[in-house]
Amino acid sequence: MLAALKSYALDGLIGYQVDVEIDINNGLPGYELVGLASTATKESKERVRSAIKNSGYMYPAKRIIVNLAPADTKKDGPFFDTAIAIGLLAATGQIEGKLYKDYVFIGELSLDGKLRPIDGIMPLIISAMQDGHKKFIIPAENATEASFITGIEVYALSSLRDVVDMMSGVIYEPVAASDYASARVNHPYTVDFADVKGQTVAKRALEIAVAGGHNALMIGPPGAGKTMLAKCVPTIMPDMTFEEAIEVTKVHSIAGILDSNIGIVTTRPFRSPHHTTTVPALVGGGLKARPGEVSLANHGVLFLDEMPEYTRHALETLRQPLEDRKVCVSRVMRTVEYPANFMLIASMNPCPCGNYGAKDQICRCTPQQIHNYIGKLSGPLMDRIDLQIEVDNISYDDLRGGHTAESSAKIKERVDRVRALERERFKGLGIRTNAEMGPREIAKYCAIDKDGERLLEKAFQKLGLSARGTTRILKVARTIADIEGCENIQPAHLAEAIQYRGVDRKYH
Ligand SMILES: Nc1ncnc2c1ncn2[C@@H]1O[C@H](COP(=O)(O)OP(=O)(O)OP(=O)(O)O)[C@@H](O)[C@H]1O
Numbered sequence: 001m002l003a004a005l006k007s008y009a010l011d012g013l014i015g016y017q018v019d020v021e022i023d024i025n026n027g028l029p030g031y032e033l034v035g036l037a038s039t040a041t042k043e044s045k046e047r048v049r050s051a052i053k054n055s056g057y058m059y060p061a062k063r064i065i066v067n068l069a070p071a072d073t074k075k076d077g078p079f080f081d082t083a084i085a086i087g088l089l090a091a092t093g094q095i096e097g098k099l100y101k102d103y104v105f106i107g108e109l110s111l112d113g114k115l116r117p118i119d120g121i122m123p124l125i126i127s128a129m130q131d132g133h134k135k136f137i138i139p140a141e142n143a144t145e146a147s148f149i150t151g152i153e154v155y156a157l158s159s160l161r162d163v164v165d166m167m168s169g170v171i172y173e174p175v176a177a178s179d180y181a182s183a184r185v186n187h188p189y190t191v192d193f194a195d196v197k198g199q200t201v202a203k204r205a206l207e208i209a210v211a212g213g214h215n216a217l218m219i220g221p222p223g224a225g226k227t228m229l230a231k232c233v234p235t236i237m238p239d240m241t242f243e244e245a246i247e248v249t250k251v252h253s254i255a256g257i258l259d260s261n262i263g264i265v266t267t268r269p270f271r272s273p274h275h276t277t278t279v280p281a282l283v284g285g286g287l288k289a290r291p292g293e294v295s296l297a298n299h300g301v302l303f304l305d306e307m308p309e310y311t312r313h314a315l316e317t318l319r320q321p322l323e324d325r326k327v328c329v330s331r332v333m334r335t336v337e338y339p340a341n342f343m344l345i346a347s348m349n350p351c352p353c354g355n356y357g358a359k360d361q362i363c364r365c366t367p368q369q370i371h372n373y374i375g376k377l378s379g380p381l382m383d384r385i386d387l388q389i390e391v392d393n394i395s396y397d398d399l400r401g402g403h404t405a406e407s408s409a410k411i412k413e414r415v416d417r418v419r420a421l422e423r424e425r426f427k428g429l430g431i432r433t434n435a436e437m438g439p440r441e442i443a444k445y446c447a448i449d450k451d452g453e454r455l456l457e458k459a460f461q462k463l464g465l466s467a468r469g470t471t472r473i474l475k476v477a478r479t480i481a482d483i484e485g486c487e488n489i490q491p492a493h494l495a496e497a498i499q500y501r502g503v504d505r506k507y508h
């Protein structure tokens with residue numbers, strides 16, 4: 001007897017159909033799995049057998065051949081257990097009828113016959129839906145995550161018995177659709193710009209950074225509030241759209257860090273990997289070609305605290321995703337691509353003791369030590385940082401004077417206004433922010449007058465700017481003009497953008 005069922009597997013974020021064929025014949029009892037299965041997939045044999053027996057069904061003492069097609073793609077993961085088990089029961093006549101042909105089965109089995117949740121339900125179902133599939137059987141614990149995808153019928157079941165019952169005609173209710181708007185939490189942050197005293201220059205620069213999607217580096221003495229400021233960045237970022245939320249959720253889902261009770265990521269990611277982090281953990285990779293921090297931070301913030309403490313190799317590998325906003329991770333025989341459209345926010349002390357250039361503090365480092373410290377950040381990396389922000393110690397009066405600072409909500413209103421402007425400007429171009437502009441958009445939207453041209457030329461000579469550095473200044477100037485509500489970039493906007501460049505030169 002033969003049975004054929006549909007399942008899905010993942011290649012990076014892309015799901016592809018896997019046909020599961022089960023053939024049972026009267027040869028010597030045995031189990032053979034063909035179709036380039038990885039070790040994890042091969043182990044399905046033991047899981048399926050125990051699950052079938054422990055659910056009270058008969059496991060055939062015959063020759064069983066399981067074929068996973070297409071034969072030329074490597075199958076990884078435990079996604080096919082349910083399909084194999086149902087196929088076995090159908091091929092041995094323990095399930096009547098061919099109802100199972102209408103469904104895509106995704107799920108791992110536990111030895112006692114429960115359906116165990118799997119990572120990556122969202123990307124799997126979205127791909128299957130795009131291929132035209134409409135009905136899915138998935139593990140119960142993956143229900144919430146699947147409930148945000150509309151236009152399909154998802155049945156989230158908890159055991160192999162339930163699946164068998166349903167395939168035999170018992171009626172189950174499909175998962176009810178969830179609403180993104182009601183899943184969102186209002187201001188889920190524990191920090192707020194209102195709590196940060198003083199630091200008006202740094203706050204202004206961070207507002208520009210968020211408004212235009214620019215990268216920023218804060219340089220200053222210990223305890224000035226750099227880490228605190230960075231943590232406030234997500235509080236002024238625009239709310240995530242549903243599309244962005246889905247893109248973020250897909251990556252978090254395959255990385256296995258999605259909260260299955262919420263099922264969707266509704267706040268912008270803020271990832272702060274420790275400086276001892278490995279290169280694969282940062283950019284992705286390893287045996288399973290997992291997404292790294294740069295991809296987990298997609299549509300959000302990647303925060304590198306104490307940037308020079310990261311290994312040079314780790315920092316250099318950031319150059320490519322910073323430029324391309326995506327990252328290619330290689331694995332055996334092929335590469336997978338993950339999105340990496342993040343805002344880089346970094347912080348550092350200007351020297352090993354931390355006090356160089358700070359007011360009322362004495363630096364104990366030698367010029368050579370100071371030079372070496374900032375030298376840990378290579379020229380090409382610094383070139384990719386749009387805003388370099390000097391953060392100095394605040395005065396006692398600022399700290400204790402009882403002045404009230406602007407709240408994150410107020411700043412966010414301005415950011416939202418500028419982002420709306422950018423959306424309108426780049427409609428249909430696949431660009432969201434000023435930082436993402438290519439040469440064509442820069443030529444169109446970053447025109448400057450004669451005075452501006454002179455200013456830029458002077459900065460070019462004085463700061464030894466690269467072509468990239470120059471275009472980045474223009475983009476930041478565009479954002480400043482947008483914040484000020486000006487159609488054209490004026491010399492003052494350009495001057496402010498230039499100010500945020502070349503701060504590192506002070507320390508060389
Ligand atoms: N501007 C500020 N307003 C209010 N509190 C502040 C400010 N700056 C620092 N603090 C207080 O000091 C603490 C330490 O600040 P933070 O960790 O941000 O400093 P840092 O600049 O990152 O220092 P380091 O270089 O040592 O990492 C904060 O948690 C906060 O309580």
Ligand SMILES: [Mg+2]
Pocket residue numbers: 226227228305306347
């Ligand atoms: Mg800090």
